[in-house]
Amino acid sequence: MSLNNKYDFKTIESKWQRYWAEHDFYEVTEDNNKAKYYNLEMFPYPSGNLHMGHVRNYAIGDVVARFKSMNGFNVLHPMGWDAFGLPAENAAIQHSIPPAKWTSSNIAAMREQLKTLGLSYNWQREFSTSSPDYYKFTQWMFLKLYEHNLAYKKDAAVNWCPSCHTVLANEQVVEGACERCEAQVEKKQLEQWFFKITDYAPRLLDDLELLTGWPEKVKTMQKNWIGRSEGCQFSMQVSNSDDSIELFTTRPDTVFGATYLVLAPEHPLVKSLCAGKAEEANVQDFIKQMEFLSDVARTSTETEKEGIFTGAYALNPFTNEEIPIWIANYVLMDYGTGAIMAVPAHDERDLEFALKYNLPVRIVIENPENPSIEVVTEAFADDGIMVNSAGFNGLSVEEGKKAIIKYVTDKKIGKATINYRLRDWLISRQRYWGAPIPIIYCDKCGTVPVPYADLPVILPEDVAFRPSGESPLKYVDNFINTTCPTCGGMAKRETDTMDTFVCSSWYFTRFASPLTNDLPFTKEAADYWLPVDQYIGGVEHAILHLMYARFFTKFLHDINMLSAIEPFTNLLTQGMVLKDGAKMSKSKGNVVSPEEIINKYGADTARLFILFASPPVRDLEWSDQGVEGSYRFLNRVWRLVNDYAANIKDVSSPDKWDNLDEATKNLHYKTHFTIKKVTDDLEERFNFNTAVSAIMELFNALNSYKEYPQQDYRIVKEAIESLLILLTPFCPHICEELWRVIGYNSSIITASWPKYEEEALIQAEVEIVVQINGKVRDRIKVPTNLVEDDLRQIALDNSRIKDLTKDKKIVKIIMIPDKLINIVIK
RNA sequence: GCCCGAGUGGCGGAAUGGCAGACGCACCGCACUCAAAAUGCGGCGUUCUUUGAACGUGUGAGUUCGACUCUCACCUCGGGCACCA
Numbered sequence: 001m002s003l004n005n006k007y008d009f010k011t012i013e014s015k016w017q018r019y020w021a022e023h024d025f026y027e028v029t030e031d032n033n034k035a036k037y038y039n040l041e042m043f044p045y046p047s048g049n050l051h052m053g054h055v056r057n058y059a060i061g062d063v064v065a066r067f068k069s070m071n072g073f074n075v076l077h078p079m080g081w082d083a084f085g086l087p088a089e090n091a092a093i094q095h096s097i098p099p100a101k102w103t104s105s106n107i108a109a110m111r112e113q114l115k116t117l118g119l120s121y122n123w124q125r126e127f128s129t130s131s132p133d134y135y136k137f138t139q140w141m142f143l144k145l146y147e148h149n150l151a152y153k154k155d156a157a158v159n160w161c162p163s164c165h166t167v168l169a170n171e172q173v174v175e176g177a178c179e180r181c182e183a184q185v186e187k188k189q190l191e192q193w194f195f196k197i198t199d200y201a202p203r204l205l206d207d208l209e210l211l212t213g214w215p216e217k218v219k220t221m222q223k224n225w226i227g228r229s230e231g232c233q234f235s236m237q238v239s240n241s242d243d244s245i246e247l248f249t250t251r252p253d254t255v256f257g258a259t260y261l262v263l264a265p266e267h268p269l270v271k272s273l274c275a276g277k278a279e280e281a282n283v284q285d286f287i288k289q290m291e292f293l294s295d296v297a298r299t300s301t302e303t304e305k306e307g308i309f310t311g312a313y314a315l316n317p318f319t320n321e322e323i324p325i326w327i328a329n330y331v332l333m334d335y336g337t338g339a340i341m342a343v344p345a346h347d348e349r350d351l352e353f354a355l356k357y358n359l360p361v362r363i364v365i366e367n368p369e370n371p372s373i374e375v376v377t378e379a380f381a382d383d384g385i386m387v388n389s390a391g392f393n394g395l396s397v398e399e400g401k402k403a404i405i406k407y408v409t410d411k412k413i414g415k416a417t418i419n420y421r422l423r424d425w426l427i428s429r430q431r432y433w434g435a436p437i438p439i440i441y442c443d444k445c446g447t448v449p450v451p452y453a454d455l456p457v458i459l460p461e462d463v464a465f466r467p468s469g470e471s472p473l474k475y476v477d478n479f480i481n482t483t484c485p486t487c488g489g490m491a492k493r494e495t496d497t498m499d500t501f502v503c504s505s506w507y508f509t510r511f512a513s514p515l516t517n518d519l520p521f522t523k524e525a526a527d528y529w530l531p532v533d534q535y536i537g538g539v540e541h542a543i544l545h546l547m548y549a550r551f552f553t554k555f556l557h558d559i560n561m562l563s564a565i566e567p568f569t570n571l572l573t574q575g576m577v578l579k580d581g582a583k584m585s586k587s588k589g590n591v592v593s594p595e596e597i598i599n600k601y602g603a604d605t606a607r608l609f610i611l612f613a614s615p616p617v618r619d620l621e622w623s624d625q626g627v628e629g630s631y632r633f634l635n636r637v638w639r640l641v642n643d644y645a646a647n648i649k650d651v652s653s654p655d656k657w658d659n660l661d662e663a664t665k666n667l668h669y670k671t672h673f674t675i676k677k678v679t680d681d682l683e684e685r686f687n688f689n690t691a692v693s694a695i696m697e698l699f700n701a702l703n704s705y706k707e708y709p710q711q712d713y714r715i716v717k718e719a720i721e722s723l724l725i726l727l728t729p730f731c732p733h734i735c736e737e738l739w740r741v742i743g744y745n746s747s748i749i750t751a752s753w754p755k756y757e758e759e760a761l762i763q764a765e766v767e768i769v770v771q772i773n774g775k776v777r778d779r780i781k782v783p784t785n786l787v788e789d790d791l792r793q794i795a796l797d798n799s800r801i802k803d804l805t806k807d808k809k810i811v812k813i814i815m816i817p818d819k820l821i822n823i824v825i826k
Numbered sequence: 827g828c829c830c831g832a833g834u835g836g837c838g839g840a841a842u843g844g845c846a847g848a849c850g851c852a853c854c855g856c857a858c859u860c861a862a863a864a865u866g867c868g869g870c871g872u873u874c875u876u877u878g879a880a881c882g883u884g885u886g887a888g889u890u891c892g893a894c895u896c897u898c899a900c901c902u903c904g905g906g907c908a909c910c911a
Contacts, residue, residue: 229911613838
């Protein structure tokens with residue numbers, strides 16, 4: 001090795017990146033003779049800057065893709081851009097750069113940054129969701145949903161972000177604030193487009209069971225979000241009126257304790273209920289107060305319950321009692337029927353309200369621990385026996401529910417129902433930089449969908465942005481003014497665009513055949529590649545993106561576009577990258593730039609550190625010194641392999657390893673042990689950190705062997721080759737270079753993953769731990785697979801053990817073969 | 827309030843019923859050097875009466891021959907949901 005043979009990562013990395021790209025190593029086509037593996041990382045928003053979270057996400061994905069590929073799979077590993085969204089528009093407003101231009105230059109910059117990481121992407125399939133070739137099919141999806149009555153427009157109280165100047169989906173409101181900008185969300189009555197995701201609620205919930213490769217945590221979050229609840233819907237007659245009120249309850253068994261009804265202030269019956277009554281004016285005031293209050297302001301647990309009596313009464317069909325009808329802030333119009341029966345004795349919320357407004361409290365479920373209680377201070381919601389409930393007395397809660405449901409069903413005043421917390425997905429946005437909703441409004445024909453043949457509805461680029469953020473589309477006459485596809489008359493286009501989550505709800509299908517231009521993808525290609533075998537990304541998408549994508553997949557399945565019913569078979573949610581215990585952010589000033597790290601140490605070092613420092617699902621604490629350590633390791637590998645290169649180049653390995661001396665045999669063992677360990681870690685557990693540490697151990701073993709006088713270069717060669725191949729998914733560049741250094745002409749990235757030999761893992765002797773009463777007292781070396789009788793004898797004959805057990809009575813001896821013997825003494 | 831996850835040396839972490847602390851970082855010592863860096867070699871949980879022993883995986887109990895690992899209760903931190911009837 002010459003003195004100037006330094007580990008020159010810059011030259012090495014750019015050389016091999018060019019070489020791999022030129023030789024199309026990552027291009028794939030559908031091949032039915034090979035097992036496919038679709039490996040996908042959540043595509044990024046092209047902010048223009050790669051951050052460490054991206055690097056971690058893509059490094060993890062690249063290890064999986066390369067590992068699968070080296071194991072003979074036909075691997076699809078694509079990358080694209082989730083390119084619509086507000087930042088581009090804000091840049092346009094602030095810096096007068098057109099969003100399209102801003103976006104494409106950001107994409108170019110980020111693509112270059114990604115390429116310096118040496119990721120095994122199939123770049124031929126790259127696309128951006130903001131290109132007409134793509135959003136044409138986002139619009140196609142809208143039309144298909146519309147065609148199947150799953151896209152509809154309704155006037156509703158919606159979440160309005162005053163800062164983003166647009167409405168938001170329920171999922172995009174976090175603790176009353178906008179998910180993006182954290183401004184307090186307001187409520188507005190607007191006509192908006194929705195996707196009827198609620199039609200899919202039962203399947204979205206039930207099919208979570210199929211997702212055995214998903215983290216429990218994500219499934220639980222989705223389950224809670226969908227929020228299925230079983231109960232009963234029935235009606236109560238309004239006194240002195242033909243109207244009746246439909247209400248929903250999960251506790252029909254408590255109906256005898258219903259002492260009042262509560263309607264949501266927006267309930268359509270409220271007006272007529274109080275019409276002409278003394279209460280009318282006050283009720284109207286109350287409704288006005290509620291109207292503009294955001295959901296959170298109105299319904300947070302911290303908000304005090306408020307309500308008002310409507311002046312009307314309803315007849316409880318079970319007690320034949322007249323009970324007052326109230327309206328209150330804590331009842332929501334868009335859940336259930338917007339009306340509840342209040343049972344203060346057995347519902348905490350109703351109790352709080354009843355106590356505040358002096359409404360009667362009646363116990364109808366007996367608390368078995370406190371049967372004689374008379375004054376209710378705490379709502380009892382657990383299981384008990386029905387009391388004060390006429391013919392239903394004595395039933396348990398479960399029996400009571402069934403009996404009451406049967407009663408209302410027989411009487412034809414109600415039925416068993418299931419309610420979901422999930423709301424329909426509000427997808428229209430009053431912003432410019434998104435896929436235009438392909439709808440035309442005609443005075444004569446009404447709402448008319450754009451014909452498929454006319455897609456895409458092109459987003460005009462020559463527009464004037466307004467500082468307020470108000471969509472400039474509203475002022476682009478040649479966009480708005482069009483002709484009606486049905487009657488040919490003058491008509492106007494919808495100016496709202498779609499939520500960017502719509503774009504990302506189907507992108508994984510497009511990668512299967514990204515150039516298809518009559519359909520979003522061909523069924524043939526999609527059925528070959530989908531579902532995605534491994535999906536990798538941040539847990540922040542646990543509900544939003546992952547649920548929308550599941551919804552789209554099921555819909556595409558239903559319209560026979562796709563065989564898959566779930567998009568992602570396995571999901572890995574990686575942890576955040578932290579610095580000094582906090583998420584990296586500009587405001588905290590703790591951002592480490594990937595570009596700098598790659599410049600200083602190279603992509604291989606950056607990748608190695610990120611994969612070694614912590615298992616993928618956990619948060620990763622950034623450590624500059626840790627990076628140094630990874631860099632140091634690669635330098636040591638570099639030196640060792642170069643030192644050995646001449647000696648191992650022309651050595652060939654025999655068919656059988658015979659007569660190896662002990663030190664050599666140990667190295668041989670270590671090599672095969674490492675192959676097994678790394679393979680298991682990558683295949684089954686995604687424990688990249690322990691895989692790396694196993695490779696480091698193999699390196700350490702090789703390094704010690706270097707001092708051994710009678711080296712067997714055949715075994716050294718085997719160890720070095722194994723080490724390089726095992727390290728390739730983590731650090732492909734240095735491994736490729738060293739592969740050539742030891743004499744290969746073919747690329748290491750196409751090398752087969754090594755298989756361990758069972759025989760090499762058999763050791764003649766094992767160390768057994770000898771315990772007395774569970775405490776380690778000695779260690780002895782014995783032949784492998786020693787029978788218990790012999791092991792017991794050897795242990796008892798051991799002088800230290802003899803010493804410690806003399807004068808003691810041996811009660812019991814527990815033996816674990818090849819591992820441990822525990823002598824229990826008294 | 828409810829649900830989920832985590833808690834192990836100075837630090838990142840390893841071990842999921844059988845040797846606690848693999849691997850790495852930091853630190854200490856030695857070699858090389860005029861010196862430093864780099865590199866190499868060695869040490870490195872705490873305490874003590876130090877060829878040995880006691881203690882030690884958030885706290886307390888329990889199961890077991892044996893518990894970081896299982897069970898129960900609690901504490902702390904993180905995440906999710908939170909008037910959804």
